[in-house]
Amino acid sequence: xxxxxxxxxxxxxxxxxxxxxxxxxxxxxxxxxxxxxxxxxxxxxxxxxxxxxxxxxxxxxxxxxxxxxxxxxxxxxxxxxxxxxxxxxxxxxxxxxxxxxxxxxxxxxxxxxxxxxxxxxxxxxxxxxxxxxxxxxxxxxxxxxxxxxxxxxxxxxxxxxxxxxxxxxxxxxxxxxxxxxxxxxxxxxxxxxxxxxxxxxxxxxxxxxxxxxxxxxxxxxxxxxxxxx
Amino acid sequence: xxxxxxxxxxxxxxxxxxxxxxxxxxxxxxxxxxxxxxxxxxxxxxxxxxxxxxxxxxxxxxxxxxxxxxxxxxxxxxxxxxxxxxxxxxxxxxxxxxxxxxxxxxxxxxxxxxxxxxxxxxxxxxxxxxxxxxxxxxxxxxxxxxxxxxxxxxxxxxxxxxxxxxxxxxxxxxxxxxxxxxxxxxxxxxxxxxxxxxxxxxxxxxxxxxxxxxxxxxxxxxxxxxxxx
Amino acid sequence: xxxxxxxxxxxxxxxxxxxxxxxxxxxxxxxxxxxxxxxxxxxxxxxxxxxxxxxxxxxxxxxxxxxxxxxxxxxxxxxxxxxxxxxxxxxxxxxxxxxxxxxxxxxxxxxxxxxxxxxxxxxxxxxxxxxxxxxxxxxxxxxxxxxxxxxxxxxxxxxxxxxxxxxxxxxxxxxxxxxxxxxxxxxxxxxxxxxxxxxxxxxxxxxxxxxxxxxxxxxxxxxxxxxxx
Amino acid sequence: xxxxxxxxxxxxxxxxxxxxxxxxxxxxxxxxxxxxxxxxxxxxxxxxxxxxxxxxxxxxxxxxxxxxxxxxxxxxxxxxxxxxxxxxxxxxxxxxxxxxxxxxxxxxxxxxxxxxxxxxxxxxxxxxxxxxxxxxxxxxxxxxxxxxxxxxxxxxxxxxxxxxxxxxxxxxxxxxxxxxxxxxxxxxxxxxxxxxxxxxxxxxxxxxxxxxxxxxxxxxxxxxxxxxx
DNA sequence: GATGAATGAGGATTCATTCAT
DNA sequence: AATGAATGAATCCTCATTCAT
Numbered sequence: 010x011x012x013x014x015x016x017x018x019x020x021x022x023x024x025x026x027x028x029x030x031x032x033x034x035x036x037x038x039x040x041x042x043x044x045x046x047x048x049x050x051x052x053x054x055x056x057x058x059x060x061x062x063x064x065x066x067x068x069x070x071x072x073x074x075x076x077x078x079x080x081x082x083x084x085x086x087x088x089x090x091x092x093x094x095x096x097x098x099x100x101x102x103x104x105x106x107x108x109x110x111x112x113x114x115x116x117x118x119x120x121x122x123x124x125x126x127x128x129x130x131x132x133x134x135x136x137x138x139x140x141x142x143x144x145x146x147x148x149x150x151x152x153x154x155x156x157x158x159x160x161x162x163x164x165x166x167x168x169x170x171x172x173x174x175x176x177x178x179x180x181x182x183x184x185x186x187x188x189x190x191x192x193x194x195x196x197x198x199x200x201x202x203x204x205x206x207x208x209x210x211x212x213x214x215x216x217x218x219x220x221x222x223x224x225x226x227x228x229x230x231x232x233x234x235x236x237x238x
Numbered sequence: 239x240x241x242x243x244x245x246x247x248x249x250x251x252x253x254x255x256x257x258x259x260x261x262x263x264x265x266x267x268x269x270x271x272x273x274x275x276x277x278x279x280x281x282x283x284x285x286x287x288x289x290x291x292x293x294x295x296x297x298x299x300x301x302x303x304x305x306x307x308x309x310x311x312x313x314x315x316x317x318x319x320x321x322x323x324x325x326x327x328x329x330x331x332x333x334x335x336x337x338x339x340x341x342x343x344x345x346x347x348x349x350x351x352x353x354x355x356x357x358x359x360x361x362x363x364x365x366x367x368x369x370x371x372x373x374x375x376x377x378x379x380x381x382x383x384x385x386x387x388x389x390x391x392x393x394x395x396x397x398x399x400x401x402x403x404x405x406x407x408x409x410x411x412x413x414x415x416x417x418x419x420x421x422x423x424x425x426x427x428x429x430x431x432x433x434x435x436x437x438x439x440x441x442x443x444x445x446x447x448x449x450x451x452x453x454x455x456x457x458x459x460x461x462x463x464x465x466x467x
Numbered sequence: 468x469x470x471x472x473x474x475x476x477x478x479x480x481x482x483x484x485x486x487x488x489x490x491x492x493x494x495x496x497x498x499x500x501x502x503x504x505x506x507x508x509x510x511x512x513x514x515x516x517x518x519x520x521x522x523x524x525x526x527x528x529x530x531x532x533x534x535x536x537x538x539x540x541x542x543x544x545x546x547x548x549x550x551x552x553x554x555x556x557x558x559x560x561x562x563x564x565x566x567x568x569x570x571x572x573x574x575x576x577x578x579x580x581x582x583x584x585x586x587x588x589x590x591x592x593x594x595x596x597x598x599x600x601x602x603x604x605x606x607x608x609x610x611x612x613x614x615x616x617x618x619x620x621x622x623x624x625x626x627x628x629x630x631x632x633x634x635x636x637x638x639x640x641x642x643x644x645x646x647x648x649x650x651x652x653x654x655x656x657x658x659x660x661x662x663x664x665x666x667x668x669x670x671x672x673x674x675x676x677x678x679x680x681x682x683x684x685x686x687x688x689x690x691x692x693x694x695x696x
Numbered sequence: 697x698x699x700x701x702x703x704x705x706x707x708x709x710x711x712x713x714x715x716x717x718x719x720x721x722x723x724x725x726x727x728x729x730x731x732x733x734x735x736x737x738x739x740x741x742x743x744x745x746x747x748x749x750x751x752x753x754x755x756x757x758x759x760x761x762x763x764x765x766x767x768x769x770x771x772x773x774x775x776x777x778x779x780x781x782x783x784x785x786x787x788x789x790x791x792x793x794x795x796x797x798x799x800x801x802x803x804x805x806x807x808x809x810x811x812x813x814x815x816x817x818x819x820x821x822x823x824x825x826x827x828x829x830x831x832x833x834x835x836x837x838x839x840x841x842x843x844x845x846x847x848x849x850x851x852x853x854x855x856x857x858x859x860x861x862x863x864x865x866x867x868x869x870x871x872x873x874x875x876x877x878x879x880x881x882x883x884x885x886x887x888x889x890x891x892x893x894x895x896x897x898x899x900x901x902x903x904x905x906x907x908x909x910x911x912x913x914x915x916x917x918x919x920x921x922x923x924x925x
Numbered sequence: 926g927a928t929g930a931a932t933g934a935g936g937a938t939t940c941a942t943t944c945a946t
Numbered sequence: 947a948a949t950g951a952a953t954g955a956a957t958c959c960t961c962a963t964t965c966a967t
Contacts, residue, residue, distance in 0.1 A: 025951095026951095044363075045360060045361065045363050046360070047276055047361070047936095050935090050936065050937080051936090051937070051938085052936085052937095052954095055953095055954095060952080060953090061952060061953040061954060062937095062938090062953080062954065063938095063939085063940085063951095063952065063953050063954065064951075064952050064953070066937095066938070066939085067951070067952075070938095071937080071938080072936095072937065072938090102442075124363075127356055127359050127360050128360045130356050130360075130419060131274065131275070131356050131357045131359075131360030131361065132274065132276070132360065134273075134274055134353075138419075138420065139419050139420075141419075142416075142419060142420040145420075163443055164442065164443060165441050165442060165443060166439070166440075166441055166442065166443055168435070168441075172432045172435075172436070173436065173441055175416075175429075175432065176409065176413075176432060176433055176436045176437075178412070178416065179409055179412035179413040179415075179416050180405065180408055180409040180412055181412065182412035182415060182416060183407070183408035183409055183410065183411035183412025183413065183414075183415070184405075184408040184412065185412075186408075186411060186412070186415070187371075187404075187407065187408050187411060190359060190367075190368050190370075190371060191367065191368075191371040191374075200404075203401045203404065203405060204405055206397070206401075207401070207402065207405045207437065207440065208405075208436065208440060208441060209440045209441060209442045210395070210440040210442065211395075211436065211437060211438045211439035211440035212394050212395055212397075212402055212437060212438060213331075213393065213394060213395065213438045213439065214392055214393060214394060214395055279960085279961060279962080280961080280962065280963085281929095281961080281962095284928095284929095289927085289928090290927055290928035290929060291928080291929065291962095291963090292926095292927060292928050292929065292963095292964090292965085293926085293927055293928070295962095295963075295964090296926075296927075300962080300963085301961095301962065301963090483930095484930095502821075503818060503819065503821050504818070505734055505819070505957095508956095508957065508958080509957090509958075509959085510933095510957090510958095513933095518931080518932090519931055519932040519933060520932080520933065520958095520959085521930095521931065521932050521933065521959095521960085521961085522930075522931050522932070524958095524959070524960085525930070525931075528959095529958085529959080530957095530958070530959090560900075582821075585814055585817050585818050586818045588814050588818075588877060589732065589733070589814050589815045589817075589818030589819065590732065590734070590818065592731075592732055592811075596877075596878065597877050597878075599877075600874075600877060600878040603878075621901055622900065622901060623899050623900060623901065624897070624898075624899055624900065624901055626893070626899075630890045630893075630894070631894065631899055633874075633887075633890065634867065634890060634891055634894045634895075636870070636874065637867055637870035637871040637874050638863065638866055638867040638870055639870065640870035640873060640874060641865070641866035641867055641868065641869035641870025641871065641872075641873070642863075642866040642870065643870075644869060644870070644873070645829075645862075645865065645866050645869060648817060648825075648826050648828075648829060649825065649826075649829040649832075658862075661855075661859045661862065661863060662863055664855070664859075665859070665860065665863045665895065665898065666863075666894065666898060666899060667898050667899060667900045668853070668898035668900065669853075669894065669895060669896050669897040669898030670852050670853055670855075670860055670895060670896060671789075671851065671852060671853065671896045671897065672850055672851060672852065672853055737939085737940060737941080738940080738941065738942085739940080739941095739950095742949095742950095747948085747949090748948055748949035748950060749941095749942090749949080749950065750942095750943090750944085750947095750948060750949050750950065751947085751948055751949070753941095753942075753943090754947080754948075757942095758941080758942085759940095759941065759942090
């Protein structure tokens with residue numbers, strides 16, 4: 010108060026501005042997801058927020074920037090969610106499993122973000138790289154380092170780690186969309202287990218049964234066929 | 239001539255109509271992909287085809303139907319491409335591999351179809367199920383039957399075949415988008431090999447080395463870590 | 468008709484297009500003048516014409532171009548009106564007088580064009596040179612040639628002709644605006660006479676009375692004051 | 697201090713208010729002239745002044761009034777500039793010449809005022825009479841009186857003085873705009889001389905050469921043509 | 926059949942003005 | 947007094963669709 014005595018006029022309230030920015034982004038994300046980008050007038054967003062349209066434009070100069078900021082915010086929250094879940098364990102293989110579970114769970118809880126990813130690409134083809142992939146590139150390094158360590162320890166097959174992150178990344182990305190567009194028919198936990206099973210063990214039978222000593226029991230036995238020839 | 243003598247006036251040239259329909263759809267697909275659905279006026283499509291706008295409307299009653307027909311056509315062509323490639327071999331495992339290669343190659347050759355899939359979802363959220371998934375549901379049965387046979391023969395692990403088609407389907411779907419949006423950095427052939435390797439073998443090491451007798455050499459050995467206790 | 472048989476579809480009617488273009492421009496000129504550029508929505512122009520707004524936009528891609536085309540049209544009509552009137556006489560001095568009369572009469576009959584000139588400058592400051600001055604530059608040469616001839620003949624004082632066209636041009640330009648903005652209180656014919664009197668004779672008294680042998684009697688005598696000293 | 701001791705609280709600083717009013721008007725005039733009335737947000741004026749938008753509104757209740765006050769101020773300054781220059785001489789003919797020089801010089805130094813005059817008319821068609829003409833009407837009387845005196849003295853031709861002020865007024869008004877819109881190609885002094893020459897002497901030749909005894913040498917001789925007949 | 930002229934609902938954005946602090 | 951956050955009326959232009967020729 011005393012320090013502000015010099016200032017004339019209404020002071021800028023940074024707190025309020027940040028809070029309102031977040032509110033606007035959350036509402037916008039929800040509405041864009043529900044109605045699609047072209048069908049969502051800025052007026053609609055303002056109405057939902059009980060604000061004037063001009064106020065929304067004070068925070069985001071164009072509808073486009075509002076949208077892209079909403080996507081960015083979504084990616085930040087994904088990152089936070091994954092990190093929180095990964096921190097729960099120290100075992101690297103478990104960390105991978107946790108990350109995948111967290112990733113699937115995040116989009117399950119925030120289906121609107123999936124819509125935004127689709128819409129970003131559909132409406133803003135010009136933008137160099139979609140937000141999702143910028144985010145992915147920024148985070149992939151840590152997983153490759155972790156995989157490299159596991160390869161050294163002989164727990165993961167000795168193949169280039171990029172190959173693994175590519176395949177697993179694409180698998181998650183595809184799952185994300187399929188769940189959202191076609192509907193998921195199993196529980197999130199089951200789905201995560203099924204994916205991890207195949208990623209960890211593959212689908213082909215081995216001459217010798219697998220007995221791993223890890224927490225999860227993976228690698229189901231094969232049918233008698235293996236005995237045939 | 240002789241056979242046509244009965245017909246009075248100008249015969250309806252069904253051939254012409256079908257050919258023009260196809261031309262319109264191909265051009266529309268290209269333009270929608272390049273410019274996005276909202277930015278592609280029907281006028282633009284007509285101009286590119288050197289037709290009047292009204293003529294395009296004679297073939298497709300609305301812009302929406304034009305777009306959806308273009309997607310449908312894309313899916314049909316995907317189906318044809320996969321079937322042709324699968325027919326080249328009799329071995330079921332190889333058929334799976336061929337199908338995946340054909341799928342990836344198709345979208346590599348027709349990136350515009352990828353765009354259409356995205357745009358369909360972004361612009362027509364209301365539609366029950368995206369064309370891609372209708373197509374997928376219509377064709378998944380044959381692959382599940384094939385997998386069931388392989389399971390019986392002991393060549394594939396005894397896990398529910400839906401689990402496999404779900405994971406593999408999602409993986410391909412995700413790969414498709416990633417290739418298109420983020421750019422693919424390896425050759426198509428390499429990518430197919432990497433995916434098949436992980437899908438067939440998984441990423442974890444086995445106590446005992448794998449020696450499979452198939453054409454492709456999969457399942458790289460593990461580092462010395464495998465010798466540890 | 469026969470020649471057109473090859474053409475498919477509705478033929479372009481160039482006649483109609485040109486007529487309608489002119490209609491739109493006249494209406495637009497009237498409305499812009501009455502209401503001002505910013506207050507004249509394209510919708511208003513369309514309404515007055517009993518056309519859809521989109522139709523107006525078919526002829527003029529932006530409101531700005533519509534406006535500027537209206538100004539151009541005005542200048543063309545001014546040019547035509549002046550030329551027609553000048554052609555009525557062969558005497559060069561009378562041609563000058565006729566041109567000035569035609570100029571004043573034109574803007575008297577078309578006050579809306581005066582408004583457009585003002586508005587062009589006010590709303591489109593960026594444009595290199597106002598339409599009026601482009602028109603002026605394009606036509607000034609012929610008057611300078613004519614004045615040069617009169618100078619040679621000893622009918623006009625031997626001063627640079629540019630000086631004369633500058634002063635007379637500015638005088639007309641100013642008269643134009645004053646008439647329109649402040650209202651003219653005398654008849655057009657009187658005004659033309661007064662202007663010509665001063666331009667031809669100046670305002671100062673001469674030591675010796677002037678007796679010119681031309682059609683118009685100019686150069687009123689001075690008061691006895693000239694006899695004073 | 698001592699004199700102010702009676703006053704309680706902060707004295708209303710009339711000085712400050714008047715100074716700030718003038719500052720705002722000058723800045724507004726400059727910006728309106730540069731950018732045009734519609735393109736000049738009140739925010740822009742406030743920014744340039746490093747004031748809050750609300751503060752500008754404390755001094756001028758609407759944007760319109762701000763603009764009109766700027767024009768009024770411009771006219772006042774014109775009046776002052778002309779009067780100062782006229783006071784330099786006692787000879788009435790020279791006073792007329794000085795007034796014309798001062799007028800042209802003023803607008804040469806303050807081109808922004810020319811823009812304001814244009815814009816006033818373009819944006820506020822409804823206003824009865826433009827500020828310029830109100831100013832003109834308020835000052836024209838003194839010049840007419842002066843001319844009447846000169847007519848009596850036989851120095852100016854015996855024609856109605858209104859006729860002279862009309863023509864000279866229009867000439868100056870037109871010159872003002874032409875200089876500003878099309879650019880002036882001669883020096884201010886040359887221009888004034890050329891105008892005065894024609895206003896004082898006209899453009900036509902006289903049977904007998906003119907020898908005036910005034911300070912300025914006006915009325916160039918005519919070519920031999922005068923000797924012809 | 927083929928065409929393109931005509932239409933007008935719809936939507937992003939601006940900015941003068943108000944008023945709480 | 948001074949400020950700037952908030953507002954929403956206002957406006958230009960687009961483009962899917964219709965239909966006369």
